[in-house]
Amino acid sequence: MMTPQIPKGFRDFLPDKMALRHSVIELMTSVFKRFGFQPLDTPCLEYAETLEGKYGEEGDKLIYKFQDRGNRMLALRYDLTIPLCRVVAMHPEMVKPFKRYHIAPVWRADKPQKGRFREFYQCDIDIIGSPSMYADAELLVITHAVLSELGFSNFIIRINNRKLLNALALSADVPQQAIPDFLRTLDKLDKIGIDAVRDELRTKGLLHKQLEECLDTITATHAYSSKQALAAFSKLVHGIPAGEEALRELATIRHVLDVHAIPEQCYRFDLTLARGLDYYTGPIFETVVTEPQIGSITGGGRYDNLIGLFTNQHLPATGTSFGLERIITVMEELGKGIHQRSLTHVLVTFFDESVAADSMKIAQALRAAGVRTEFYLSPDKLKKQLAYAANRAIPYVVIAGPDEVLSGCVTLRNMQDGSQTTVPQSDLVALVRQRLSLS
Amino acid sequence: MMTPQIPKGFRDFLPDKMALRHSVIELMTSVFKRFGFQPLDTPCLEYAETLEGKYGEEGDKLIYKFQDRGNRMLALRYDLTIPLCRVVAMHPEMVKPFKRYHIAPVWRADKPQKGRFREFYQCDIDIIGSPSMYADAELLVITHAVLSELGFSNFIIRINNRKLLNALALSADVPQQAIPDFLRTLDKLDKIGIDAVRDELRTKGLLHKQLEECLDTITATHAYSSKQALAAFSKLVHGIPAGEEALRELATIRHVLDVHAIPEQCYRFDLTLARGLDYYTGPIFETVVTEPQIGSITGGGRYDNLIGLFTNQHLPATGTSFGLERIITVMEELGKGIHQRSLTHVLVTFFDESVAADSMKIAQALRAAGVRTEFYLSPDKLKKQLAYAANRAIPYVVIAGPDEVLSGCVTLRNMQDGSQTTVPQSDLVALVRQRLSLS
Numbered sequence: 113m114m115t116p117q118i119p120k121g122f123r124d125f126l127p128d129k130m131a132l133r134h135s136v137i138e139l140m141t142s143v144f145k146r147f148g149f150q151p152l153d154t155p156c157l158e159y160a161e162t163l164e165g166k167y168g169e170e171g172d173k174l175i176y177k178f179q180d181r182g183n184r185m186l187a188l189r190y191d192l193t194i195p196l197c198r199v200v201a202m203h204p205e206m207v208k209p210f211k212r213y214h215i216a217p218v219w220r221a222d223k224p225q226k227g228r229f230r231e232f233y234q235c236d237i238d239i240i241g242s243p244s245m246y247a248d249a250e251l252l253v254i255t256h257a258v259l260s261e262l263g264f265s266n267f268i269i270r271i272n273n274r275k276l277l278n279a280l281a282l283s284a285d286v287p288q289q290a291i292p293d294f295l296r297t298l299d300k301l302d303k304i305g306i307d308a309v310r311d312e313l314r315t316k317g318l319l320h321k322q323l324e325e326c327l328d329t330i331t332a333t334h335a336y337s338s339k340q341a342l343a344a345f346s347k348l349v350h351g352i353p354a355g356e357e358a359l360r361e362l363a364t365i366r367h368v369l370d371v372h373a374i375p376e377q378c379y380r381f382d383l384t385l386a387r388g389l390d391y392y393t394g395p396i397f398e399t400v401v402t403e404p405q406i407g408s409i410t411g412g413g414r415y416d417n418l419i420g421l422f423t424n425q426h427l428p429a430t431g432t433s434f435g436l437e438r439i440i441t442v443m444e445e446l447g448k449g450i451h452q453r454s455l456t457h458v459l460v461t462f463f464d465e466s467v468a469a470d471s472m473k474i475a476q477a478l479r480a481a482g483v484r485t486e487f488y489l490s491p492d493k494l495k496k497q498l499a500y501a502a503n504r505a506i507p508y509v510v511i512a513g514p515d516e517v518l519s520g521c522v523t524l525r526n527m528q529d530g531s532q533t534t535v536p537q538s539d540l541v542a543l544v545r546q547r548l549s550l551s
Numbered sequence: 552m553m554t555p556q557i558p559k560g561f562r563d564f565l566p567d568k569m570a571l572r573h574s575v576i577e578l579m580t581s582v583f584k585r586f587g588f589q590p591l592d593t594p595c596l597e598y599a600e601t602l603e604g605k606y607g608e609e610g611d612k613l614i615y616k617f618q619d620r621g622n623r624m625l626a627l628r629y630d631l632t633i634p635l636c637r638v639v640a641m642h643p644e645m646v647k648p649f650k651r652y653h654i655a656p657v658w659r660a661d662k663p664q665k666g667r668f669r670e671f672y673q674c675d676i677d678i679i680g681s682p683s684m685y686a687d688a689e690l691l692v693i694t695h696a697v698l699s700e701l702g703f704s705n706f707i708i709r710i711n712n713r714k715l716l717n718a719l720a721l722s723a724d725v726p727q728q729a730i731p732d733f734l735r736t737l738d739k740l741d742k743i744g745i746d747a748v749r750d751e752l753r754t755k756g757l758l759h760k761q762l763e764e765c766l767d768t769i770t771a772t773h774a775y776s777s778k779q780a781l782a783a784f785s786k787l788v789h790g791i792p793a794g795e796e797a798l799r800e801l802a803t804i805r806h807v808l809d810v811h812a813i814p815e816q817c818y819r820f821d822l823t824l825a826r827g828l829d830y831y832t833g834p835i836f837e838t839v840v841t842e843p844q845i846g847s848i849t850g851g852g853r854y855d856n857l858i859g860l861f862t863n864q865h866l867p868a869t870g871t872s873f874g875l876e877r878i879i880t881v882m883e884e885l886g887k888g889i890h891q892r893s894l895t896h897v898l899v900t901f902f903d904e905s906v907a908a909d910s911m912k913i914a915q916a917l918r919a920a921g922v923r924t925e926f927y928l929s930p931d932k933l934k935k936q937l938a939y940a941a942n943r944a945i946p947y948v949v950i951a952g953p954d955e956v957l958s959g960c961v962t963l964r965n966m967q968d969g970s971q972t973t974v975p976q977s978d979l980v981a982l983v984r985q986r987l988s989l990s
Contacts, residue, residue: 113859113860113861113862113863114600114601114860114861115861116601116636116637116638116640116641116861116862117598117601117637117641118593118594118597118598118637118641119594119596119597119598119619119623119625120621122594122596123594124591124592124593124594124638124641125590125591125592125593126591126638126642126645127589127590127591127651130589130590130591130592131590133592134590145894145895145923146918146921146922146923146924147918147923147924147925147926148895148898148923148924148925148926148945150566150569150893150894150895151564151566151569151570151573151894152563152564152565152566152569153563153564153569153572154557154563154564155557155558155561155562155563155670156595156627156656156658156670157558157561157658157669157670158557158558159556159557159558161553162553162555162556176617176619176625177617178615178616178617178618179617180558180615180660181660182559184558186558186615188595197555198555198556198557199555199563199565201555202555202556202557202563203565206565207939207942207943209928211925212566217595219595219596221619221620230596231594231595231596239928242928242929243929244928244929246901246907246926246928246929247928250926250928367908368911371907371908371911371912372911372915420552421552421553422552422553422554422555423552423555424552454589455584455589455590456584456587456589459587462685468685468810469806469810472807472810472811473810476811479585479586482585483585484584484585484586484587485585485586485587486586486587486650487586487587487685487689489648489678489681489683489685489686489689490681490682490683490685500646503646504646506587
């Protein structure tokens, strides 16, 4: 006999956890479809070379890879974006813009820790082939729709633009090769505060008077309206064409959010947002919740040059990803989980062999009427069958013993309060549907 | 630039393929839930030792495995059954019987060929902790429900019992060590015919008079009713307790199928069915379609000793698996596919910036009413936007140019016949819902 073990950093989801996962995925899917997004599925395994070199050095280390029998290196996908780029490059005939959603697991050989797993679901929407800022804005409208409909009220979508950051670095005289380091430090402002950021930049030899003023402005904009923030940024990058273009892009995004009546408190133009991945080229965004502190629950941005790694076609693209695991964690911590422990509505008991056929027919009649009905599989003592229903949190039990069957009746037991109603068999389906408020 | 490639034996599913896949999965899920089954999810990766040694020598060779950084061997799951056994063994607190469904990909490093892939979906239902034949029968009732509701009419569920096969081998004096070989040959009867089976058994030195008579009986039973077949088998294994028990089990299954009004032509007790996997201990079953010839589309059986590899708890179990890929292939070949190429109902055009806000609001109003609506993202020529809708097979286009917006109107274009209707904006939602027959 061997000890059953699950690999470290991996999880099983038992039915009580699956109910919430399914309902979140269903809600997302319905919102994505509502905006005209279509499903795409790609294999979990890719050639390693397809994935490597796109996530930065740190990311590459986290790719699970191995040699197959044909001596090709295969890898488990690290995200859903690179596989999408590969598919799009392989199918030049695809109608553009191509809007797809993809909800599926990805793998990272990361050190397991609280809230970080080696297999986790991403829920991605991407728009391929459109340079329009209406595309980026639409992703944010959808982000807002999904989170609102999930019952979130305490989220902020942080929005920035890589081109704006580059212009900022230029205007603050940060040397080209120090820009990534500069952005990484700036990105920490929310976490470590302005003083620590200043110290870090000073240590790195990047701080000088002009940058100090920038930092003050950036910090101040956190309290500004979105319109005021864009105006303040405009002063920082005045006369730098890429910066001015970036601000026009953000203004378009703001206009679209406004048209969709997205409340100001749900988003913020935030110059400290950097986002890790190397491949972003334009607007970038992520969503944070104020409570609990858990990091970002969505993240994305524009990646106009990424598909160009695989094809000569120029295909601008933008996308965002919802982190299912963190969304679930937040919902559970805020008590927004689903309390219904069972999907099953009714258990039909198995009294004895003499009435088994009748009981199974009752179960079938309930199922035909849309009632999720389980038939108990053995003629165990009634007490044991009721205990099973209680343990499974099945709300109703139908009891059809020989007496009931003889008189054409059946008993419906409410497991919540133990009350029982005996009705003619022909009335059972209507009664159950009424009790369950099925319409 | 690198050439985009998908690993051999793996597939992308573009949106036009996903529609049918999703609808089949949704239908299965709804049937599974209707019978009280609950969802379970397990990781795609397991420790290799969890999987190895359970599928026979041939199966073990097909497991994708590799060493992780902690020097543990990991493996991609080969099916959904062993992971289920591992989970159940790790959670002795689980309420039994435990009925779960699991629809997910599995991997086999098989030689790719027509209809055989290295990553494919299995759709499994299993009942853990019940020795009752009502459990096995329920799986067959569900098999019938799923296939009927998918529109299949030409399928036969073949049913046998491992214990019956062993009894048959005993009564036909097949030596213990030759039984697997005997069963493999018998399994080919449908494919190669009775004469070839006879020849093969003769070559193996297993054929003698008594077995010849058995083969004649077995062949004859193919034309029998299920009741007659069981009676005929009964003569073959008369006096062998395991065989008689097996027949009582099959009789119970037959009774339950009868109670559920499963037509006789949908199933057959078939002594030639062997099923490959070593771990079956009781009833075994698979479904074949008569047209097209594609092998089995479902398969399963009872495996009372498998969970015992991981725990001291005795947990009898039975399950069956629907092969999504083959089911899809059959549906496509029989023209039962879904012809609707787009999930999206309406495209709202983007005439120019002056009316973009109005157009986006129209799109939002349609979405709020449950209409799947895409907003075109750039003010391209109307002709191009209409071509996009046509290519995407979106059935309706809403056109709101400056004239329409000024007069509070909007034009709805039917992409099928090119007809256009101009209505007040306030009437649009009702009109679209009516055209789409949404209720």
